[in-house]
Amino acid sequence: QRADEAKSIFLANMSHEIRTPLNAIIGFSELLSKNKELTKENKKQAKIIQISANSLLSIINDILDISKIESGNFDITIEKTDLYFISEHVVELFSKKANQKEIKLIFNLDNKIPLCVLTDGIRIRQVLSNLLSNAIKFTQKQGEVTLNINLIEEQEDRCKIRFEVKDNGIGIEEEKKEKIFKPFIQIDHKSNREYEGTGLGLSISSHIIQSLGSQLEVESEVGKGSSFFFTLELNSCIDNLHMSKTKKTEEKSIKYRGKVLVAEDNEANQELISYILDSMNIQYSIQENGLKALEEYKEDIYDIVLMDINMPILDGVESFKQIREYEKKNLLKKTPIIALTANAVKGDKEKFLSLGMDGYLSKPINTSDLYKLFDLFLIKNE
Template identity: 50%
Template structure:
């Protein structure tokens, strides 16, 4: 009987030992897996920290680059503001003879060209960094187009170009779009047409209404020239950055090769694109469609602010750059307006607090030493609140030209915005607007 039980006992022992070995092996493997899991968690934690550190460094580098671009924009535009402004004044001065007036005009044209190149480089950098944005506002359609045309009238006159501007009278008076960027696109296309159209050639600028309902309008912009044209194999390539077309009349490449690429990026953000039709030695047509909201509000607003030369307004200007101070003195002297200049942030606060009822508007340079324009603005508003005074309109002036500047300053509570170099028509419109208040 005992002998019969031995095989079962041995079998039981074997199974028990096998189970113990399995449990021991399982425990050993569990410990190994736990250790591996711990190591993986540590590795994931380390990698996460590394990625977070890398992201922080990337953000720092991105901010440093943005700050650098903002600073470079300010540093370059500030002297250009004075160069362009004084050149414009001299070229129109009756005190200069024809020869000197021509030289002043050349200085102005060269400075404006330099500004255009700087703008292209800065815009391309914004596009590369994903910082290029569209800011839509209400604007007057015809006036927008007419202002661009007037910018190029002298250049076209110098080349004896036959220019035709056709604006559909059924187009809504006011639309909602990015006025600055739309002007940039039209300006670039007109500038290219002038560059590649020979003397006594022709350029036509058409603005057509394709369709309209109560809220939306579809517009077509066309710029047609009988210039040099573009070889078929190069039409697609010219929308690529850094591609320059050769002006066959002088065998030189013209421009940076960025303008059309930037324009196409602007139009993409406006849900459009540049369309090109061209035939070599016969001419080109550049066009784009623009769908935009119709604004009825602006038509009422525009009627309120009719531009006048007889302004009744006292201006306080905060400007630390001596050349720009002299330029603004000259401009306001020509406009027969009262101008008080503050040389820094502390000075503008002191002058305003000393006589707050004297000034109808404050033009506030944002980038000033010691105390900047934003801090000065806050101090003035705090003083007005403490003394229960009406808020004096404060307009931000900046040469930074960085995305969202206008919106940022308006959100802070500033009343308006002007970018440098300051354009006289924009300044006149602004002064006319606030002289009514």
């Protein structure tokens, strides 16, 4: 047990140390790829940096997930989920990779599927991403990869939905079918192997589907291709959120009214957040530790605080507590305070929310997540 605890602490620390610089790499490369002043070649180079950094982040996340599975700390969060948005987003994400290999990527989505279901949308997106990534990886040029999502059965507020990713790639030998769902197992295990990967994706995906009450299955024939599929029984929900089968969320330079206080000790991340907030034309102040953030908060009025957790002198949690004490003592309205952290282990989000924080953002910061956050707590300029 002590060894498991030590391992968890080590992974948490490593996650923080790697995610902190990754946050800046991904964020700046994203900004550069959208910069109109850059040449087409420069934008392409920035995009390659972004894709490579995201690949590294994906590997880190996979290793953390395997650790959580082994220690019994793997979480599933059931919430309202828009399967249309999730599946369209995943297909869009992999369409470029498919085009690069001249692979035809087909997407069939049953329009009878309810707009809103109760499940773990983030984990389903993770599974579909893993399956599509593998299918494209193991399919030769001018091949075909298909994502099918079909409504099998519907009774009142319950529905049965089948997800399938199939390809006409290299296929899997019969004796390897049972092994591929074990961690670190790779179909191509030679030292000069043609196909990259950690061998974690299918193992994690299988565990996710088991946690959702089903089984990830495979049918495959060498030289003809593979089909990975699972069926989920889900509760449908009546949701008044704006969900559409066709409308996609667009990121725009939305301007917000309000003032943001940021507590962040890493210089690269300070610079990144500055660029993002400047693009939103919003007022802000960035402080390098929790003590300076606390002092700044007492001097001015802020509409939201982005609070890094691991900082010198005064950490984010203690700074948050002292801000809340100051508000209480002076009969001030509580300002939304969002935990901003590179940690990515079980219980982080719950811990910060239970303390009274109003939200949680995990590094690397996703620009779209900031938009969603500000949509909740700030007023948009007309």
